[in-house]
Amino acid sequence: MDPLAAIKETFFQECEEQLAELESGLLAMEGGETDSETINAVFRAVHSIKGGAGAFSLEALIRFAHVFETALDEMRSGRLAPTSDVLKIMLRAADVLADLVRAARDGEVADETHSQALADELRGLSPDAASDETESEEDWGDFDFKPLAAAAPATTGQWRVSFRPRADLYAKANETALLLRELGRLGPIDVELDASALPSLADIDPEAAYLAWTVILTADVPEGAVREVFEFVDGDCDLEITAVGEADSSDAPAPEAAPEFDIAALLAKVQDAVAEPAPTPAIVSQPTDEPPADAPARAQVSGPSATAAAPSAGATIRVDLERVDRLIDLVGELVINQAMLSQRVMEAGLARASAVAVGLDELEQLTREIQDSVMAIRAQPVKSVFQRMPRLAREVAAMTGKQVRLVTEGEGTEVDKTVIERLADPLTHMIRNAIDHGLESTEAREAAGKPAEGLVRLSAAHRSGRIVIEVADDGGGINRPRVKAIAIERGLIAADAALSDEETDNLIFLPGFSTASEVSDISGRGVGMDVVRRSIQALGGRISITSRPGKGSTFTMSLPLTLAVLDGMVVSVAGQTLVAPLTAIIETLQPREADVHGIGGGVARVIAVRDSYVPLIDVGAALGYRTDPINPSTGVALLIEGEGGGRAALLVDAIQGQRQVVIKSLEANYRQVPGVAAATILGDGRVALILDIDTIVAVSRGADSLRSETRMAAAG
Amino acid sequence: MSLTILTVDDSRTMREMLRLALSDAGFRVVQAEDGVHGLEVLSGETPHVIVTDINMPRMDGFGFIEEVRSDPRHRGVPILVLTTESDAEKKSRARMAGATGWIVKPFNPVKLVDAIRRVAA
Numbered sequence: 001m002d003p004l005a006a007i008k009e010t011f012f013q014e015c016e017e018q019l020a021e022l023e024s025g026l027l028a029m030e031g032g033e034t035d036s037e038t039i040n041a042v043f044r045a046v047h048s049i050k051g052g053a054g055a056f057s058l059e060a061l062i063r064f065a066h067v068f069e070t071a072l073d074e075m076r077s078g079r080l081a082p083t084s085d086v087l088k089i090m091l092r093a094a095d096v097l098a099d100l101v102r103a104a105r106d107g108e109v110a111d112e113t114h115s116q117a118l119a120d121e122l123r124g125l126s127p128d129a130a131s132d133e134t135e136s137e138e139d140w141g142d143f144d145f146k147p148l149a150a151a152a153p154a155t156t157g158q159w160r161v162s163f164r165p166r167a168d169l170y171a172k173a174n175e176t177a178l179l180l181r182e183l184g185r186l187g188p189i190d191v192e193l194d195a196s197a198l199p200s201l202a203d204i205d206p207e208a209a210y211l212a213w214t215v216i217l218t219a220d221v222p223e224g225a226v227r228e229v230f231e232f233v234d235g236d237c238d239l240e241i242t243a244v245g246e247a248d249s250s251d252a253p254a255p256e257a258a259p260e261f262d263i264a265a266l267l268a269k270v271q272d273a274v275a276e277p278a279p280t281p282a283i284v285s286q287p288t289d290e291p292p293a294d295a296p297a298r299a300q301v302s303g304p305s306a307t308a309a310a311p312s313a314g315a316t317i318r319v320d321l322e323r324v325d326r327l328i329d330l331v332g333e334l335v336i337n338q339a340m341l342s343q344r345v346m347e348a349g350l351a352r353a354s355a356v357a358v359g360l361d362e363l364e365q366l367t368r369e370i371q372d373s374v375m376a377i378r379a380q381p382v383k384s385v386f387q388r389m390p391r392l393a394r395e396v397a398a399m400t401g402k403q404v405r406l407v408t409e410g411e412g413t414e415v416d417k418t419v420i421e422r423l424a425d426p427l428t429h430m431i432r433n434a435i436d437h438g439l440e441s442t443e444a445r446e447a448a449g450k451p452a453e454g455l456v457r458l459s460a461a462h463r464s465g466r467i468v469i470e471v472a473d474d475g476g477g478i479n480r481p482r483v484k485a486i487a488i489e490r491g492l493i494a495a496d497a498a499l500s501d502e503e504t505d506n507l508i509f510l511p512g513f514s515t516a517s518e519v520s521d522i523s524g525r526g527v528g529m530d531v532v533r534r535s536i537q538a539l540g541g542r543i544s545i546t547s548r549p550g551k552g553s554t555f556t557m558s559l560p561l562t563l564a565v566l567d568g569m570v571v572s573v574a575g576q577t578l579v580a581p582l583t584a585i586i587e588t589l590q591p592r593e594a595d596v597h598g599i600g601g602g603v604a605r606v607i608a609v610r611d612s613y614v615p616l617i618d619v620g621a622a623l624g625y626r627t628d629p630i631n632p633s634t635g636v637a638l639l640i641e642g643e644g645g646g647r648a649a650l651l652v653d654a655i656q657g658q659r660q661v662v663i664k665s666l667e668a669n670y671r672q673v674p675g676v677a678a679a680t681i682l683g684d685g686r687v688a689l690i691l692d693i694d695t696i697v698a699v700s701r702g703a704d705s706l707r708s709e710t711r712m713a714a715a716g
Numbered sequence: 717m718s719l720t721i722l723t724v725d726d727s728r729t730m731r732e733m734l735r736l737a738l739s740d741a742g743f744r745v746v747q748a749e750d751g752v753h754g755l756e757v758l759s760g761e762t763p764h765v766i767v768t769d770i771n772m773p774r775m776d777g778f779g780f781i782e783e784v785r786s787d788p789r790h791r792g793v794p795i796l797v798l799t800t801e802s803d804a805e806k807k808s809r810a811r812m813a814g815a816t817g818w819i820v821k822p823f824n825p826v827k828l829v830d831a832i833r834r835v836a837a
Contacts, residue, residue: 003736011729044726044771052729054822171785173794173816174835182834232817232835 011052012105018045019098020387026091027390034082043072049101058104060112061097067119068093074126086125093118095391157218158244159226164194164212169236176213182229187219216244321417324377328564331367331374332662335565338367339659339683368660375562379414382460382469385424386411389431389458396435403442403452404435409459415467416562422539423469423559426532430471430555431456433529438473438553448550450474466583467561472554478547480504487513505545505553509533537694539563540581540677558583568661568690569638570682571652574625579661579680579690580650584640588655591616591632607632607649609639615697618651622696623675640693648697663690675699719836720744722763724754724780725798726772730821734767734798737825743832751775755783758790765836766795767819767828770806778813785814794835798823 025042050065071090074080096118103109161183165176183189194212204210217226226241233239342360350356386408393406439445439454446452457472480501487493487507499507507513511530536543541559560566560583568579569588595608596616606613616637618629630651637649661680666673666689677692721743723734731747738745746761748754750772766784770777777797785791794816797807807818819831 007729007732007736010732014728041773044773047771048727048729051727051821055729055733057822171791172811172814173792175794178835235811 008056011056012101014052015049015101015105018048019094019101020384021045022094022097023091023387023390026087026094029082030084030087030091036076039072039076039082043069043076046072046097049097053104056104060109060115061100061104064093064097064100064115064119067122068097071122071125080126089118089121089125091390091394093122095394098391157220159215159217159219159221159223160240160242160244161215161217161226162212162238162240162242163215163230164238165209165233166236166238167207167209169233170209171207172233172236174233174236176211179229179233180213180215183215183217183226186221186225186229187217189218190216192216212238319377324374328374328378331371332564335367335371335660335662336681336683338363340685343683371565375416375564376414378417378562378564380417380420381412381414382420382423382467383411385420385427386458386460388424389427392428392431393435393456396432400436401442402435402439402454404439404454404456406431407455407457409457410461413460413462413467414561415460415559416564418563419467419539419559419561422535426535426557427458427469427471429529429532431458434471434473434475434553434555438475440476444476448476462561463558465561465567467559469557469559470554472552474552477549477551477553478505478508478545480549483507501547505547508545509543540566564663565660566663566678566680566690568659568680570656570659570661570688571619571636571638572654572656573623573652574620576625577656577682577686577688578619578652579659579688580638580640580652580693581677581690582658584693586639586641586647589637589639589649591635591637591649591651593631593633596632605629605632607637609647609649614639614647614649616649616651617697619691619696620651620653622699640697646697650691650693650696661688661690718742718744719764719832720746720761721832722746722748722754722757722761722766723798724748724751724766724768724772724777726750726769730769730798734828737823737828738832740825741829751777751780751783754780758784758787762790763793765832766793767798767832768795769798770810778809781810781813781815796831796835 022042022045025038025045028038029042046065046069050062050069053061053065068090071080071093075082075086080086096115099111100115163176163179165174169176180189180191192214194214195210197212198204198210223241223243230237230239338360342364345356345360389408390406393404397404434456435454439456440448440450442452445454455474457470459472460467460469462468484493484499484504484507487510488495488497490513492507492510492513493499508529509532511528513528513530533543536557536559539559540563541557543555543557545553545555547553566579567582569582569585571578571580589609591607596605597608597613598605605616607616616632620626621629630653632651635651635653636655637651639647639649641647661682663678664680666676666679669679673689675692675696676689678690679687680690682688721738723731723738723745724747725731725734726749731749735745735747746757746763748757751768752774754766754768755775768777768780772780775783781795781797784793784795791814795814797810797815797818798821810818816835817831819828
């Protein structure tokens with residue numbers, strides 16, 4: 001790739017980071033953290049975006065960022081108070097800035113009217129400061145050497161430059177020899193050293209400046225060009241630049257005759273001349289007692305800043321995702337290989353306590369650790385997706401006219417990158433729903449004695465090897481009578497269906513169900529909670545809802561931390577080896593004949609588990625391995641809990657054991673098979689299918705009793 | 717012998733641009749992400765010129781310049797300030813801290829290399 005294009009890509013990546021930083025900083029300020037560190041971080045984010053935009057001449061972005069930066073600078077210097085009104089404008093400005101960045105990235109033309117309006121609002125915040133709009137763009141020409149052809153009319157052929165450096169000039173690491181060299185680039189120079197101020201050696205202060213130079217420059221250039229050579233040392237020297245008159249110039253050697261400027265000779269000459277006073281650190285520090293006195297002070301300065309900075313200083317590297325995935329793939333193969341090796345050793349009849357078996361145990365442990373560490377590489381905090389939600393909440397709040405406060409918790413919770421990427425859509429939808437449908441209107445809230453501002457809480461946490469994400473609102477809760485009425489009206493359930501509260505709440509996950517009587521433009525058309533549930537399921541996750549009338553609803557999603565491995569229960573069914581995800585299994589039981597009852601003419605069976613009955617599904621029959629269900633007492637039942645808390649018992653022939661398996665996509669390698677989620681390779685090298693428990697339950701229920709298909713699906 | 721340039725900038729974009737421009741010009745480039753990191757790099761490097769940003773987390777350009785100027789080993793190194801701030805106040809603060817010169821962003825590679833040549837012995 002063209003290096004500049006690659007840098008541009010980096011720039012846009014960095015912009016996303018800065019935008020995230022900007023937003024979280026502004027939100028923190030809204031929450032009362034108006035310390036200078038936060039304000040500075042916010043300022044830096046906008047400043048960096050502007051800097052990069054300048055390098056790529058992204059004009060619209062530069063203009064807006066500049067106005068934004070000016071307002072933030074006012075805030076930084078304390079002239080603009082970070083009130084909630086000001087911060088609201090800034091947050092919207094951050095949104096506009098994000099739009100402009102994305103437009104620039106995609107090569108689109110951003111909506112100028114929108115950014116113009118906000119730019120005006122920002123300018124309105126600090127009327128005095130916003131006047132010098134173009135200054136930053138105009139002023140960067142001061143470093144160019146003007147072409148000689150552009151010489152001003154008032155040039156003469158010669159300049160006399162009298163130059164007497166002060167000690168400060170050297171302290172800032174400027175160098176007379178270099179300035180003379182620069183002058184020499186303009187034309188032939190004749191240099192005269194004035195060493196009359198040089199004291200005797202004993203009186204010399206090595207840090208002081210004693211020398212002065214007079215240079216006759218023969219060049220047809222304007223005074224500005226000569227002055228520019230001394231730009232960096234302006235104020236650190238006495239400088240006098242005068243045009244040498246015609247009369248003088250005739251005395252001076254003719255320009256053509258001027259010797260070729262010999263930089264080496266000049267440098268040598270100058271070095272000789274300044275050898276004594278030149279500030280060499282070794283000479284400086286030894287005679288005085290400076291370093292010892294100085295060192296502790298420095299240590300003090302760098303000490304705290306170094307420790308304070310340590311947490312954020314964690315060195316990182318950027319690695320191509322493909323390489324990580326390749327590594328994960330290989331480690332997956334290693335796990336399989338290790339399992340195969342174990343099995344071979346067992347088959348060879350070696351004793352458990354033999355050295356080989358013990359060594360294998362250690363290998364297994366190591367393999368696990370390697371696998372965990374490799375998975376951790378792909379793990380990222382959910383922050384990246386949580387961060388998009390405040391903006392969404394603001395927009396939905398504005399559209400619905402509701403007041404909303406979005407609180408996020410557990411942003412640092414880590415989960416596989418793929419899971420994070422695929423979380424964005426369902427989360428977006430759920431936050432929209434929570435505000436649009438979950439929260440009541442401001443008037444209704446006030447009438448109910450609640451605060452006018454609705455609260456939506458988005459949280460993430462690790463719980464028993466999974467990540468649990470909750471979206472909770474303090475709205476009115478699920479309106480159960482209405483949900484039921486709608487479900488009956490749409491023919492989703494029988495009019496006389498007796499549903500528990502939980503089952504009623506779960507109706508909203510049914511395909512085609514939408515609680516809003518008028519489809520609002522916010523929650524979209526035809527996209528309901530069923531889509532959310534399907535995307536969560538596709539990630540191997542589960543979603544459930546709890547709701548309390550008048551208090552609000554909570555959606556809870558439980559997701560695997562990675563999509564690469566799965567803790568599974570390995571079972572035998574009709575001579576096949578299958579894997580059931582361990583997370584779905586509550587317990588296993590040995591069915592007794594007396595506990596199993598046939599219903600619906602004996603086709604479907606239920607099993608009594610303590611004080612309730614759950615459907616008993618023969619996995620072999622459900623997958624078509626056999627036509628006749630086996631005698632329950634010869635097999636083992638896995639009591640599982642499906643989506644929404646519905647339970648069922650899966651009947652299998654035998655349990656082989658519990659194992660972590662590497663997931664291989666069946667869809668990618670073969671095709672989608674109903675009832676099968678994926679595949680894995682077992683220790684003996686054979687392929688085992690991983691069960692899609694929810695589909696098996698739903699399908700077999702539908703086959704067993706078509707009459708109540710939808711109702712049962714809702715419950716399961 | 718090619719000159720070694722230390723660049724100190726918190727923006728990855730800027731670091732990459734500086735690296736590209738400077739290595740194309742034949743310089744050896746070492747980089748740091750902020751003032752604190754810059755000082756760490758200086759403990760193992762002796763650059764001929766330092767190019768630093770002003771606005772940075774942890775330790776800004778002013779602080780960094782002051783630290784370098786108070787370090788006997790590095791206080792003679794020319795330091796160019798690289799910043800979008802073109803106002804006189806920023807320049808004079810940088811100079812007070814001990815900056816040798818400045819480059820106003822956005823820079824082009826020619827301007828950048830030119831400025832380094834002006835201060836490099």
